[in-house]
Amino acid sequence: MDNFLALRRSIERLLSIQCANYKEDYIKRRILSRMRLTGTRDFDEYHTLLLSSQKEQEQLRNTLTINVTKFSRDAEVFEIIRKEILPELMRRKNRIRIWSAGCATGEEPYTLALIAHDLTRLRPDVQVTILATDLDREALEKAKAGIYHEKSLENLEPGQVRRHFTLRKDGKYEVKSHLRERVRFQVHDLMSGRPISNFIDIILCRNVTIYFTETQKNDLAVMFHAALLHDGYYIMGKTEFLGREVETLFVPYNSLQKIYRKGLRSSPGSAATGAANRERTRTYPNRS
Numbered sequence: 268m269d270n271f272l273a274l275r276r277s278i279e280r281l282l283s284i285q286c287a288n289y290k291e292d293y294i295k296r297r298i299l300s301r302m303r304l305t306g307t308r309d310f311d312e313y314h315t316l317l318l319s320s321q322k323e324q325e326q327l328r329n330t331l332t333i334n335v336t337k338f339s340r341d342a343e344v345f346e347i348i349r350k351e352i353l354p355e356l357m358r359r360k361n362r363i364r365i366w367s368a369g370c371a372t373g374e375e376p377y378t379l380a381l382i383a384h385d386l387t388r389l390r391p392d393v394q395v396t397i398l399a400t401d402l403d404r405e406a407l408e409k410a411k412a413g414i415y416h417e418k419s420l421e422n423l424e425p426g427q428v429r430r431h432f433t434l435r436k437d438g439k440y441e442v443k444s445h446l447r448e449r450v451r452f453q454v455h456d457l458m459s460g461r462p463i464s465n466f467i468d469i470i471l472c473r474n475v476t477i478y479f480t481e482t483q484k485n486d487l488a489v490m491f492h493a494a495l496l497h498d499g500y501y502i503m504g505k506t507e508f509l510g511r512e513v514e515t516l517f518v519p520y521n522s523l524q525k526i527y528r529k530g531l532r533s534s535p536g537s538a539a540t541g542a543a544n545r546e547r548t549r550t551y552p553n554r555s
């Protein structure tokens with residue numbers, strides 16, 4: 268058997284990562300980067316190391332699912348959420364659910380929590396819940412711990428830092444309990460085809476799909492469309508695009524900031540037929 272294929276099989280078995288879900292080139296590049304760092308010379312040697320070292324298994328998992336993030340990353344998007352999107356939703360409903368999909372170490376959902384906290388201080392009748400999911404368990408553990416270096420808070424106003432964080436003796440910042448209470452973290456694979464809920468007002472899925480194939484990105488957009496309530500918002504990363512096959516599902520709200528809405532015109536029809544059909548014919552072993 269080809270050396271790379273054998274290694275790939277071990278990655279699937281040991282790390283529970285479906286390699287078929289990623290481009291082969293991407294997986295090879297990430298493995299080569301681990302080989303350089305561990306001083307292993309070929310796939311065989313790296314494979315032997317991976318089988319014997321749990322630490323290396325964790326390292327490779329992190330390398331394959333890189334989770335770089337910070338508070339208020341792309342601050343303009345959060346300004347639009349604060350000034351336009353949440354006020355619009357608060358005018359017409361008092362239970363708002365946000366899904367931060369691919370939340371990494373928690374900075375994105377906590378940013379949403381602090382905005383929601385500030386906006387609902389004078390509207391205690393409004394409840395904003397944030398569902399935050401990721402594939403990477405280690406990243407989610409960090410998210411739940413809620414302890415951050417000063418550097419990751421640099422896009423926040425000093426007043427926001429004072430109100431929402433406690434400065435610890437070790438110089439790190441810990442999110443206060445009123446933020447923790449709003450966020451529910453959960454392991455979830457965006458390639459499973461199943462949404463975390465079907466009653467979502469805002470989905471943020473930013474900087475997650477860069478390594479997905481076009482088909483996987485389209486399937487994801489169809490899944491998000493189904494999970495969103497009518498008139499809900501879908502926010503992508505600045506460098507991400509809605510594929511041709513699915514663009515008619517959403518109406519642009521702010522094209523520059525990659526914010527879309529599920530609108531009246533957007534039923535899964537003609538242009539999205541391929542992706543929508545794949546979604547309809549997908550088998551869900553655990554679905555009742």
Ligand SMILES: C[S@@+](CC[C@H](N)C(=O)[O-])C[C@H]1O[C@@H](n2cnc3c(N)ncnc32)[C@H](O)[C@@H]1O
Pocket residue numbers: 332333334335336337340368369370371372375400401402403406455456457458472473474475504
């Ligand atoms: C660069 S971070 C993005 C964090 C945040 N959304 C942001 O924009 O700052 C990408 C995250 O996507 C997660 N991810 C990658 N593939 C995933 C999948 N199939 N399901 C769920 N999360 C995934 C990674 O684990 C990683 O934490």
